[in-house]
Amino acid sequence: MDIDALKSFLAFVETGSFSRTAIQMHKTQSAISMQMKKLQQDVGQTLFIKEGRNLHLTAEGVALAGYAKKIIQLQQSALANLRSATPKKLLHLGCPDDYTESVLPVLIQLLHQHIEHLELHVTCASSPNLLSQLDRGLIDIAIITRNADSEQGYLLCQDKGVWVGAESTQLLEQTSLPLAVFQKECRFHQAAIEGLMKQNRAFHVIACSGSASTLRGLVKHDIAVSAMANLSRNALPILHDSRLPLLPNIEIALVKHTGANAVLPDIQLEQVCQQFQHQFQC
Structure with a gap:
């Protein structure tokens, strides 16, 4: 059913006259008559009955009037809400899977504090993959792991690599x-593979994954030991064993694509990272 025809129909219900309806709707009387004819075809019912020189609504016409009022009210409410809605500021954020439970929640909270009406989309991938997506403009900002001597992006926090294993694991005693x-x-x-090779320590890779939760699950069930950032281990025990090679220190930084200026200018990005450093405890 045509919204405009329903409005004309309600005008007739109020006035009881096609001629007055035509005046109020700024249409010709013949145009109103055509609308009512089409409306009756859409409904498949007779909406009007002529009594002498006057037209009255049939029972079906009365029923349609009730529906028409609700439809028009809903349309008006939808238009009013959509027209008054504040446009969202879309930001695509990339994050390695191993920081989704530590760094990411704090950063998201800060971004919402600094950017009103933010619509945030999060993509999880490795740091090299995220940098590639950043270069191609597929994401606006990314949390990445960088070397301790790097100046790339804005520093969020520093961390170190640790070996993790299950409670009372005996895996370190295995030949491989x-x-x-x-x-x-x-x-x-x-660092783990090269370090073990330099020690001539026999090893075998149970699984290689970009998912930190997958690695933690294997470690928790005492199927393997793993090397990861301290922030990524959750509650897994750290293995302090001199037979395991040292792992590097790292820095976690936030980098941006130049095209993200409109949503997150450099000065605001720097403020977010500085506030993160004050709030977050590595």
């Missing part, structure tokens, strides 16, 4: 050490 590690581009993957 079972490992669950992040994918090859991860600094801890490289």
Whole structure:
């Protein structure tokens, strides 16, 4: 049913006259008659009955009047709300999976404090993958792992690599050490594998994954030990064993694409990162 025809129909209900309806709706009387004819075709019912020189509503016409009022009210409410709604500020944020339970929640809270009407979309991937997406303009900002001597982006916090295992694990005593590690581009993957090779320590990789929860699950069930950032281990015990190679210190930073200026200018991004440093405890 046409909204404009329903409005004309309600005008007739109020006036009881096609001629007055035409005047109020700024249409010709023939145009109103055509609208009512089409409305009756849409409904499949007779809406009007002629008594002498006057038109009255049939029972179906009375029923339609009730529905028409609700439809018009709903349309008016929808238009009013949509026209008055404040436009959202869309921001695409990338984050490695291993920081989603530690760094990410604090950063998201700060972003919402600094940017009103923020619509935030989060993508999880490795740091190299996120940097590639950033360069191609697929995301606006990204949390990444950087070397301790790097100046890339804005520093969020510093962290260190740790070995983790299940409580009372005996896996370190095995001839070949079972490992669950992040994918090859991860600094801890490289440090763990290269360190064990330099020690001539036998090992075998149980699983390689970009998911921190996957690695933690394998470690928790004492299937493997793993090398990861201290922030990523959650409650997993740290393995203090001299037979395990040292892992590097890292920094976690926030980097942005130049096209994100409209939503998050550099000065605001710097403020967010400084506030993060004051709030977040590594």
